[in-house]
Amino acid sequence: MSTGLIKKIAGPLVIATGMRDADMFDVVRVSDQKLIGEIIEMHGDQASIQVYEETAGLKPGEPVESTGAPMSVELGPGLIGSIYDGIQRPLDDILKAAGSNSLQRGVAVPSLKREAVWDFKPQVAVGDEVTEGDVFGTVQETRAVLHKILVPVGVNGKIKEIKEGSFHVDDAVAVVTLEDGTERELTMMQRWPVRKERPYAKKIPPQTPLVTGQRVVDVFFPIAKGGVAAVPGPFGSGKTVIQHQLAKWADADIIVYIGCGERGNEMTDVLNEFPELKDPKTGNSLMERTVLIANTSDMPVAAREASIYTGITIAEYFRDMGYSVALMADSTSRWAEALREMSGRLEEMPGEEGYPAYLGSRLAQFYERAGQVVALGRDAREGALSVIGAVSPPGGDISEPVSQATLRIVKVFWALDANLAYQRHFPAINWLTSYSLYLDNMGKWFDKNVSDDWMSNRQQMMSILQDESKLNEIVQMVGMDALSPRDRLKMEAARSIREDFLHQNSFDDVDTYTSLRKQYLLEKLVIAYYTESEAALGKNAPLQKLIDLEVREAIGRFKYVPEDQIEDTYKKVEQQLIDEIAAAVKEGD
Structure with missing residues (x-):
């Protein structure tokens, strides 16, 4: 484990020396307060760290300790219905640990509740061969979601022991004898680094529309299951309302909603409304198939950058179970602003309008993780991850870099029009400037499954x-x-x-x-x-x-x-x- 000392503090950026043994993207604990950070640049033994918590009061000379592991999320029963911050800390547990309504710094709480007990039902027997991605057990997480417990990536072997009953997420529920003769205990929980795409067996071309029940979307500008869409629009044009409508009505099994840098009161509305919304599919609360990530504009800016990776990794996990997942990112513009701030503090060469030169490639890395795939495992499960990203261009000007970089990647563009919104025409999607590149493929599906005209x-x-x-x-x-x-x-x-x-x-x-x-x-x-x-x-x-x-x-x-x-x-x-x-x-x- 690498330890060093703080040399310089510039807002959310901390520079530490003595970190020669640390690796890029390692998670570190900064100062005696144990603030969470991540190494984003290395120069010899000097590491640049973006800190995901408020850095006020830190001093040069305080210790920095590397955990030796990259930023990862915990995946397992307990995700559904949870409300996390940008680095997957449950907000209700932080509140209990802090004992007040204001978020305390340095609070370390597990992402999945360790005290919760889940009924595990095995799907394999002793002596069965299992490969990475196989379903070896299930947990009925909510009335709407059957959580499939997957064999972790890289584990192939024979089941030596399998249990049935009620367990905590970190209890061993199975033992696998690996191909090299060693044994590996399996729990209901696994960790995955957020910046690394989860693997799959095969990506397949999207052929089925994500039916939303919104006429302007389904008829004029449909999105495919596994597709990507951008919703750019000025303030007050209805980006958030459209995403709420899609979250409630879209033909998806799981919803992951990321409030990335949006106003606190807007996110409060989401947190208050979603538990009360009735799921049209089941009649129960919509939260029974939803994961919320709340990272508002008043939270530390660096955590905003991590929040969309946290969200999409959780979404990929449910996709691997064979579910259709819809991810709403509101908004990628605020994420790009966090990227710009960190880039400026690192003194990198700025690109257009001060955004880093790698803005386009980072956006592409995010959106390219969407898709319809055949998951790992022998049962050939098909899952889909659809991504709908809101873009908030300043003054509604979509010629700015974030909008243009997004347009080069996405295949569906729902252009929100302030004039339509002022006329109380909602959804305020402009039918003359919007487009969908899925139209030809989806058109064949509609002609076949609805009507040939x-x-x-x-x-x-x-x-x-x-x-x-x-x-x-x-x-x-x-x-x-x-x-x-x-x-x-x-x-x-x-x-x-x-x-x-x-x-x-x-x-x-x-x-x-x-x-x-x-x-x-x-x-x-x-x-x-x-x-x-x-x-x-x-x-x-x-x-x-x-x-x-x-x-x-x-x-x-x-x-x-x-x-x-x-x-x-x-x-x-x-x-x-x-x-x-x-x-x-x-x-x-």
Whole structure:
């Protein structure tokens, strides 16, 4: 174990001498207060350490001690429902240890509760061969999550002993005779370094959409299971609300939510709301399949840099069990600011706008850990890790480095628009500037599993919205009267798409989530209004009569129809549309 002395302190950066025997990325304990830090640069026997706790009051000459191990997370039963800080210290245990509401420095608490007892059920027998990644036991962690206990990476051999019953996470529940004849005790817990990607057998191309129940996402800009998406937008445009909606409704088994450098009151809302949110899949609390990592803007800046690695390592662990995991990082801009601060204190050559030159590669390392994979082990489990990262560009300017570096990596871009947010149009995703590169693959899935005209309907709606954008320029210059009847009808159809289809009320019990079948029927009604009205216009039906059809209100209210009534209501509204169009044509004659 390497020990040294503090030479210099610059905010969260501490420089220590006498650390020649330490390794890069070793975790160290700084000063007599045992503050947690990590070595991020080495020069001879001099180590630069980013300290994950407040460094006020430290003095040169105080001791620094290396633990000889990299920054790692504890993985095992007890993760689900936990609320951690950026370096996986449970906030409730820190509170108990500190005895006050303010976080104390140097508090060392285990990440997984050692006093908790879990019912372990073996899935293998004495004499069975096991390889790394095999499931050798299970624990029913919550009503929603069956925690699969995996053989650690690098362990291959024969089961010599296996137990059944109630144990703590650090109790030995199995003994394996390794290939070299040595024995290894297995517990329900394992550690993994956060900066190292967890291994898998094979990565497979994403073919299935992550269904979110949000119409603008599922129809216009879908994300794949195992895909990556960025949500950039200015203050107040609804980034956090969108991530909350996806956390609640996305078709994922496990949610990992990282509050990285966001405002404390915003994170408090998350911590208060998530336990009260009802999981639509099980009817229980959403926390029964959620892990929260809270690292607010008033916490030490260095821990912000570690928080997204902590979160994604936990997410990879559940992916390896064969689950579909959705990770929300809110926001990567605050993480990049922490990177910039540490880089500045290290006196590295700055890149664009002061960010380090390696900003793009660090972002890529994070996002590339997403994907759909075949996990290690002989049962060929398939798991998926989808990553949705919020980006908070200053002033909403997405030409800044973090947004641009993110855009080069992600395949889905949901551009939030402040103007739409000011108009109370939510989700405020701009349909003209957003995109999804998964569209072709996902389109085949939708055409096969929902309806064979899903993609053609989507294309028709997008064309109407794009035409509306061009027509708006004419209207702003010379007024609505300059448009032909067909163009005015197109403007009305675009308004119907925006207000009836794309606008979604997250506070309405029915409209907050829309099944794929209901999305399809609603898009059919919206398109039917336009195509039928256009045909009626060719038969001399009065334009104003077509604009004022009563059925338009019924189409607008279709999104509030409960799921069990959509088929009957669709037929009624469709028939009403046909009858009213026919009446309009008759009046034109």
